[in-house]
Amino acid sequence: MSKLIIKRILIMLPLLWLIATLTFFLLRVLPGGPFDAEKNLPPEIIANLKAKYHMDRTLPEQYYIYLQRVVKGDLGISYKYLDRSVNDILASALPVSLTLGIAALFLAIIIGVPLGIVAATKKGTAIDAMCIICSTLGVSLPSFVIGALLIFVFGIWLKLLPVALWESAWHVILPAFTLASGPTAYLARLTRSSVIDALSKDWVRTAQIKGEPYLQTVINHALRNALIPIITVLGPLSAILITGSFVVETIYAIPGMGRFFITAVSNRDYDLVIGTTLIFALLLIIANTIVDILYHILDPRITISD
Amino acid sequence: MMKNRTYLAKIAGCIIFILCLIAILSSFGFPFTPYAFDQTSEHILEAPSAQHLFGTDELGRDLLTRIIYGSQLSISIGFLTALIASIVGITYGAIAGFAGDRIDTFMMRGIDLFYALPDLLIMILVGIIIGRGTLGILLALGLVSWMGTARLVRAQFLTLKNEEFIEAARACGASSWTIITRHLLPNALSPVIVSLTFIIPSAILAESTLSFIGLGLSPPACSWGTLASEGWRALRTEPHLILWPSLFIFMVVLSFNLLGDTLADTMDPKTRV
């Protein structure tokens, strides 16, 4: 286990370095810079600004300066939010995004997995079809439309839940549902097929012949074995949650990290973009490592390559 | 036993077929509505009526016409993204899987890199650099959707490679190229086809998200995604602006998903998801 973790860290470091480098240069390729504004500033002022942020140096020099800082754990400064460091900005936004993401993942599991089990046990019937359609509804509409619909129905029409903002636990419900819509469908589909698969196994049949109640069989044997593919999928799911977070955070006015992908890129806030990307990449890698460890615990027979 | 599912899949297949037909016919200039060649009128933001079945938009354009034209772009973006993803994915996966060892490990690290970079960032960067034409969007969507296919193909290759019939082919003196194209690929294709049916709908959805962000197609070109993102704020005052485009997105995405599910069920039970 510890070997696995050490190995992961060893792979992670060059990967993060590659990501930082790639993003650094890709961003500089973009036309436009952080100091272009609707009201064009005089060249003298631009010169002052560039000097202040070391942007008058050559690109390799800037890259060197950046790397030096990152190694020390300093992700740089924001050009848009003056006088604020990227560490500072991300430190206040990350917990919010994590809360939202975990809430959504939780929702996806408690809705998607039961739907999948029911569909599998009633395979081929109308109930199966209903379950699959229900879970697919969530991935059949763009998330901004789902968000708008949820706000309209629950926030404005029924007045059951807060429309937006980030104040209490109630405020988490609608955004978490919006964010969970995609992963739920994914999980339901996966659970269904792995439970069907497991149910057709000999030992499940044996258990049934022995007179074990059907539901107990499903839970004790089929679901347990079906857990492995479900857990595998948690890694890619976190990626979906991350991509979805921008839309959801914007619609529900949530002060999370997702929105920096768009706003910071369009502001050409270089360091903030790289910082956000690095943190998200780190989260993904951690999620995948946890998945691998769970995998290992659930089924020690599986040896983990890389 | 599978009756219900196949029934659903048949309906889904019909819907997809009809929508594709509409898209193709309209691109050859088939006039579905009297407004096919007259996009502007003085009737701004009218609710659906006998004259304008789906209502009109802010510039007085017939929404039904716009949706029919939108189908061309939306559907072709879906298919082309899947095409790009499969070409890149199959090639990449085949090379990695066939070569194995060091090359394989190295290439898998490349995929890891792409997985670790958030999709959204890749799409934004490509969108900004290439610009907002169809090409930019295709590239952006293609770049984030090939990795799954590549992994699938590689996994298939790794297992198939050691099967007896490959050994046999090799013993007969077949070249690597022949082995890959004649023996390995055909046997690895079925999961790829299944995965394609999921790439298409997610590409259509991703395109609408791009429009929402502001990196979608540049007007006056329109797709269902741009129509939905232009209309969603008017949910309460002009619901038809958001209703119709979302309905079409909904139909096509749902159909593809159902079709894909059934394909996965029937084609090969080993290769689900």
Next chain:
Amino acid sequence: MLKNFCKSTPFLLIGLVLVMTNLANKQTPRFEANTLRINLGCEPPSLDWAKATDAASFDVVSNIMIGLTSYANDLSCRPACAESWQILDHGKHYIFHLRPNIRWSDGKPLTAYDFQYAWRRLLDPKTAAPYAFFLYDIENAFAYNQGKLKDANELGIRAINESTFEVRLSRPIAYFLYLTAFCPTYPQRQDIIERYSNNWTDPGHLVCNGPFILTKWQHEYKIELTANPSYYAAKPSLKTIKMFMIPEQSTAFALYENNQLDFIDNRSLPTSEIDRYRKSGCNEYRDIALLRVSYLGFNIEKKPFDNVKVRRALSLAIDRERVCRILRHGEKPIANLIPPPLLGHSDFSTEQSYNPKLARNLLAQAGYPEGKNFPQTFLLYPHREDTRLLVEVMQDELKRNLNIHVDLLNQEWQVYLQTLRNNTPPIYRYAWGADYPDPDTFMNLFTSHNGNNNTHWSNKTYDQLVSLAGCEANPVKRATLYKQADYLLCKQDVPIIPVNTAAQNMLIKPWVHGIIPNALDLQFFSSVGIGD
């Protein structure tokens, strides 16, 4: 177990809904006592008023700070920190006398040295303040900001004593007083800035002299201001202002409808809702024309727009009234650059600005009868909600009236700015908002050396007129000069086609009193009250 769970699910769900309905029906009050809740739209990039340049930051700063002067409701300058001032040497020498009773929120008295420090800091190249150039007309300011002059004492900025502040200008600009009401010129505290350096704008550190103080700043989410007990003038009746940062219009609007915001403006109003409120005649709705002009610019070096006849033809072919009808934001058509009610604006008349027949004639004279052989060309515009509609109408107008087809090219905002400056497209869409209520802020744009003049148009007469008008003390003479320049720009040479002025649309809840909007779109809340 699963079976039981399945059976009980409907009951559980119903129970959950009941609980939630109960919670929701717990009659939430319509408003919070003495609290105004508004939407800033985005995070203010900086609350350091020497460095801020954007509306969100100014909205906060103008409620926590006052400068030498401040704007009255009609946008004239009235005394604020300065009790009175003298203008000497034909408008090149200003002496401000400060009020004796003004204190900072930490109790220290405000002195002329705070102004001297603030203005010097604004001009210091190390501060890298974007808006330093507003003070370039002060003696030696340009050289100092460029770093060519090191000694701050040589600047035309001086605190004569604790209560007297002196400014010397290198040319007698007529609009100088407006600059003293502009956020970047507000006083600053040297001791605070030096003690906390980059963190001095955090709540608890920031010291201010306006009606409110900054008490809470949750980044990307909310700013809270509370009444400043040591404010020199009448204490505001509001105790708290909550400024949320809600990026999405329709979300902010939904919050307003649910009584969670008390006052919203364009930042929070989807177009279709503006329309609905305006038509319903609801008394919550208000609008005001802004000093913001949107225009199409030509690159006059690119064919066929090097021909003045083509440019005039295009200008005459646009039905600005139809454009405004389609935009639905309360825009007003305009055919000149100076918007009303500024000095020197020209009245809009449809006959003079929309004449398709004459436009076709001009186009024919230029060699493109009925739009024949008109070269392929494109219009560049940035991706922003309102611009998309505008350019789509433009395309349609030109097609209908001149039978010419113009492609639309859309670029992401920053790319668009870059293209505009480095490789100006044949036609582009732009808008300019006034920094101060004076025609100079608009007319200066198209002088030959202005960095925002992307048209490549350069006209000596125009430059002269604008520079003369800028230093003219007599308002009547100024107006005439500006009108001449405006005619030259928009009717004669036509490097730009002004299309419309923007408007601010607002919804104000009935329990909010005393919101007085102004054309500069500065929002002051010191006189706002809450109650039925």
